Amino acid sequence: MSDTRSRSLAGDAWTDLRHNKIFWASGVLVALILLMAVVPSLFTSADPAVCTLANQNQGPSSTAWFGYDFQGCDVFARTVYGTRDSLEVGLLSTLLAGVLGLIVGMAAGWFGGVVDAVLSRLTDIMLGVPLLLAAVVFSGRLSSPFEDGVFAVTLTLGLLTWTAAARVMRSAVITAKSQDYVAAARMLGAGPARLVFRHVLPNSIASFIVVITILLGTNIAAEATLSYLGAGLGGDAISWGLQIAEARNYARIAASPLVWPSVFLAVTVLAFIMLGDAIRDAFDPKLR
Amino acid sequence: MSDVVLQTRSLVKHFKSRDGAVRAVDGVDLQLRRGETLGVVGESGCGKSTLAKLLVGLEKPTSGAIAVRGQDMVRLKGGDLRRARRNIQMVMQDPYTSLNPRMTVGDIIGEPFEIHSDVVPKGKRRQAVQDLLDTVGLNPDHAGRYPHQFSGGQRQRIGIARALALKPEILVCDEPVSALDVSIQAQVINLLERLQDDFGLSYIFIAHDLSVVRHIADRVAVMYLGKIVEQGHDVAIYDQPTHPYTQALISAVPVPDPRLRGRRDQIVLEGDVPSPADPPSGCRFRTRCWKSQHVCGEQEPVLQIRERSPHPSACHFAEVRRVR
Numbered sequence: 001m002s003d004t005r006s007r008s009l010a011g012d013a014w015t016d017l018r019h020n021k022i023f024w025a026s027g028v029l030v031a032l033i034l035l036m037a038v039v040p041s042l043f044t045s046a047d048p049a050v051c052t053l054a055n056q057n058q059g060p061s062s063t064a065w066f067g068y069d070f071q072g073c074d075v076f077a078r079t080v081y082g083t084r085d086s087l088e089v090g091l092l093s094t095l096l097a098g099v100l101g102l103i104v105g106m107a108a109g110w111f112g113g114v115v116d117a118v119l120s121r122l123t124d125i126m127l128g129v130p131l132l133l134a135a136v137v138f139s140g141r142l143s144s145p146f147e148d149g150v151f152a153v154t155l156t157l158g159l160l161t162w163t164a165a166a167r168v169m170r171s172a173v174i175t176a177k178s179q180d181y182v183a184a185a186r187m188l189g190a191g192p193a194r195l196v197f198r199h200v201l202p203n204s205i206a207s208f209i210v211v212i213t214i215l216l217g218t219n220i221a222a223e224a225t226l227s228y229l230g231a232g233l234g235g236d237a238i239s240w241g242l243q244i245a246e247a248r249n250y251a252r253i254a255a256s257p258l259v260w261p262s263v264f265l266a267v268t269v270l271a272f273i274m275l276g277d278a279i280r281d282a283f284d285p286k287l288r
Numbered sequence: 289m290s291d292v293v294l295q296t297r298s299l300v301k302h303f304k305s306r307d308g309a310v311r312a313v314d315g316v317d318l319q320l321r322r323g324e325t326l327g328v329v330g331e332s333g334c335g336k337s338t339l340a341k342l343l344v345g346l347e348k349p350t351s352g353a354i355a356v357r358g359q360d361m362v363r364l365k366g367g368d369l370r371r372a373r374r375n376i377q378m379v380m381q382d383p384y385t386s387l388n389p390r391m392t393v394g395d396i397i398g399e400p401f402e403i404h405s406d407v408v409p410k411g412k413r414r415q416a417v418q419d420l421l422d423t424v425g426l427n428p429d430h431a432g433r434y435p436h437q438f439s440g441g442q443r444q445r446i447g448i449a450r451a452l453a454l455k456p457e458i459l460v461c462d463e464p465v466s467a468l469d470v471s472i473q474a475q476v477i478n479l480l481e482r483l484q485d486d487f488g489l490s491y492i493f494i495a496h497d498l499s500v501v502r503h504i505a506d507r508v509a510v511m512y513l514g515k516i517v518e519q520g521h522d523v524a525i526y527d528q529p530t531h532p533y534t535q536a537l538i539s540a541v542p543v544p545d546p547r548l549r550g551r552r553d554q555i556v557l558e559g560d561v562p563s564p565a566d567p568p569s570g571c572r573f574r575t576r577c578w579k580s581q582h583v584c585g586e587q588e589p590v591l592q593i594r595e596r597s598p599h600p601s602a603c604h605f606a607e608v609r610r611v612r
Contacts, residue, residue, distance in 0.1 A: 009390050180386035184450070187344050187378055188400050189370040198399075202390045285390060285434035 009202065013282035020282070026274035033268050037084040046077035048238055057254040069243075069257035070250045078238055079261050085239040086265070089154050090220035096158025097219070098165060098212045105169025105208070110177060110196060120170070127163045131222070134160055136231040149233045153226055157219050165211045172204035179203070206280050213276030217269030224265070240265045293457050293490050294320040294343070294376065299352035301338050310565045312338040314514035315352070317591070318492075320458065323484065325491040327505030327522070329498055329537065333561060335514040336494045337381075340462040343492060344378045345369070356458065374404060377451040381463040383443035387435040393446055394431030397421065400453035407454060420449040423486075425479060441472035445479065452483065460492045465500060477504055498541050502526055510534045513564055513572040516591055520599030530597035530606040533573050539611045553611050571604070579605045 017023045036043055046064070051073035058068040066075035108119040139149070139156040176182065182199050190198075224241025226232030228248070233239050240261040247258035281287045299316040302309035313335045320326050330336050341347040343354060345361060354361040356375050364372050380386035387396055398417045401408045408416045418428035424445040435443055444464060451459055461480065465473040481504060483489060495501050501508060501522075508525040510518045510533065518531040529535045536555040543552065557576045562568055568575050574584040581604070589602045597606035 008392075008395075012392075180380050180382060181388040183346055184378075184380060184386050184447075185388075185399065185403075187346055187373070188450075188454075189373050189403050190399070191403075194403070198391075199388055203388070283390070286436050 009283060009285070012285070013279070016282045017278060020278050022274055023278040023282075026271045026278065029267065029271035030275055033083060033087065033271065036080055037087045040081045040083065043080045044074075044077045046074040048073060048077040048081040049236070050074075057250065059254075060256065066260045067254065067256040069247060069254065071246075075243075075257045075260055078243055079240065079264055082238045082240045082243055082261060083264070083268075085150055085233055085237050086220050086223060086241060087268070088150055089157065089223040089233075089239070090216055090268075092154045093157035093161065093219045093223075094212060094216040096154070097162040097215060098208075100158070100162035101165025101212075102169055102208065104162065105166040106173055106196070106201070108166070109170040109173025109204075110200065112174075116170070119166075123163050123166050123170075126160070129160065131160055132225060132229070135222070135226055136229055139226060139231045149237065153223055153232050156226075157222055161215060161219060161222075165208055165215065168211050169204065169208045172207055173200055176200045176204040202283070206284060209276050209280045213273045216272050220265060220269060291322045292319055293322050293357055294318070294492070295355045296343070297353045297355075299339070299342060299354065300350045301335075301342055301347060302350045305565060308565050310563075311514050311567060312564060313342060313349075314564075314567075316511075316514075316516055318509065318516075320490050320492060322457070322490055323488050324507065325484065325493050325505045327501035327508040328492060328494045328511060329496060329501050329508060330511035331496060331537075331561065333564070334511045335564070336496075336511055337462055339511075340378060340460050340492070340494055343460050344376055345373055346378075370404065374407075374454040375456050376458040376460065377454060377456040378460040378462060379444070379447050379451050379464045382467050383440050383447055384467070386447050387443060389435055392432050392434060393421070393426075393438070396435070396446060397431070397449045397453060400450065404454060416453070420453055423452065423483070424449045439472075440468050441475060444468060444472075444476050448476075448479065448483070452487070455487070456489070458490045458492070460494070462494045463496070464493075466495065466497060473500065480504065498526075498537060510537065513561065513567055515572060515602065517573065517602045518600065519591065524599045527610065528598070528608040529611060530594070530599070530601040530608050531573075531603045532577050532579055532605075535609050535611050555611065571602070573603075579603075581605070 051071045053072045055064075055068040055072040056070060058064070060067045064074045064076060066079065069075050069078070104119050104123065108116040135156045138160070139152045177200050182195055185195055185199055220240070223232055223239060224244050227239060227241040228245030233242055243261040244258060244265075247254075247261070251258045296316055296318045299313055301313040302311050316339060318326065328336055328339065338347065342349050349362060352362075356372060359372050361369070361372055391399075394414070394417050397420050398413055401413045401416065417431055421428045421431060426442060426445055426449070435446065438446065464480070465476050468476060477500065480491065484491060491504070493501060493504055505522050507520065508522050509516045510525065510531065512533050518525065518529065518534045525534060526538060529538055536557050539553060539555040559576045562572070562575055569585050570587055571577070571580075571584040571589050574580040577584070583604055587604070589604045591600045591602040593600055594606045596608065
């Protein structure tokens with residue numbers, strides 16, 4: 001290693017990830033799921049909106065791999081086409097919750113004092129709000145001008161689920177900012193931006209990443225719950241949550257319309273969690 | 289005197305707490321000359337580390353002045369303060385927590401150059417980092433490694449290299465070897481001594497290990513409850529201590545000769561160190577002192593040369609007593 005200057009934490013992390021099988025496996029899965037969300041027609045030629053009641057609850061066949069549901073719709077086609085809305089809601093609401101949690105947690109942890117007191121109490125209050133109840137009210141209010149309700153559900157989930165991430169971030173920042181290496185940098189004359197982004201953030205982000213990847217899974221599932229309760233997606237929307245909600249009532253007659261969207265949901269969540277794990281580990285030099 | 293590089297005048301640091309103020313440092317006057325090593329000793333909680341933090345600007349003093357080459361560090365602000373800080377750097381106690389685990393060693397040692405971007409031009413920084421690694425006895429090719437890949441002694445060398453990057457005149461060493469194995473302690477001490485000769489550094493060397501201080505220090509200041517109780521050349525302090533606390537401290541140093549066991553002049557102090565939030569009136573050591581008299585509670589003894597103390601001692605009844 002003669003080129004010492006060009007090495008950085010991100011560069012080293014990438015070198016490490018390139019040899020990580022779990023990273024590749026979960027990365028390929030995530031790429032596949034994203035592709036499915038963007039161009040679902042690549043994966044199925046069937047139209048998810050064309051349903052023939054004559055096919056009601058038919059089992060798997062060469063034309064419909066996962067069979068037909070109660071309405072006579074192709075389960076495979078609907079599952080593939082449902083990826084987009086499920087992922088949109090899951091990713092965007094998690095992104096929103098992540099940004100909010102990161103900002104609130106870092107501000108509370110770094111500034112302490114009054115800022116911490118106000119932000120922490122705000123977090124407590126949000127934590128005390130029952131998620132589903134608030135979401136039903138909130139999302140119902142928002143959804144009227146938007147036909148499919150993706151925006152309303154995303155905003156609702158994002159605004160209600162940032163609390164865990166904020167708390168984890170706050171405590172990690174408090175731990176990191178009292179470390180000697182932060183004092184050493186301060187002594188050298190480092191400004192607050194350098195202290196936060198070079199020293200505190202890299203050393204406090206790990207548990208935040210874990211919380212966020214788990215939140216992605218719970219938010220995709222929460223969309224399903226909201227849709228089931230009638231406060232989520234509606235209109236022409238197709239999503240795993242809606243599919244699961246509809247198939248629940250007929251599970252004993254036909255399991256396939258319930259099982260396959262659930263499997264897709266579980267695999268998606270798992271893929272993102274594994275990807276998050278691999279990335280987090282790669283950014284910890286001690287684990288290399 | 290022109291070769292005084294660091295001077296403090298009645299330096300005070302009080303920490304607010306629920307029951308009043310904790311007087312961590314309570315009126316400390318120090319002088320450090322060029323190329324000199326001033327050892328500061330005292331037991332845990334006497335204010336040594338707070339003193340170090342005050343000197344390098346990690347804490348703001350409640351009152352008093354810190355002058356580095358005649359410039360008052362307490363009054364400086366902004367760019368002037370940053371420039372002045374270059375002159376006084378610190379080696380921290382714990383080499384395991386003082387290095388950012390997510391930065392390469394090259395980045396850690398190079399960080400001072402990034403903060404003070406006018407010291408070394410961009411293109412030459414990599415070379416400067418490698419030179420620093422070489423200076424402290426580490427392989428320059430290891431700049432791309434991370435702190436956890438080094439041993440405690442090597443990590444402390446990294447910390448020293450970082451402190452040297454800005455070419456300071458003064459290095460505050462806060463217990464720089466107390467976290468290391470004894471065999472490694474000697475190596476680091478020798479490194480510090482070599483660096484002092486090579487770069488004409490002045491050290492404030494804080495430690496609770498009296499034998500380490502005796503080895504490296506030219507002068508010694510003994511601290512008790514936020515105050516300096518005795519100050520003088522190392523020989524004077526170790527061989528002719530005049531303050532009862534210093535005498536007790538020295539008598540507690542273990543002697544590696546079993547034949548002397550039981551024949552030594554051991555002074556065993558009674559009681560605990562009083563709370564720095566509520567120190568005793570007058571002399572702060574009087575509650576544990578065998579010489580204590582009425583006057584000790586009434587009048588605070590000043591640190592000065594006394595009739596029976598050839599060097600400054602803060603005891604009304606200062607008297608040379610050889611302790612072995």
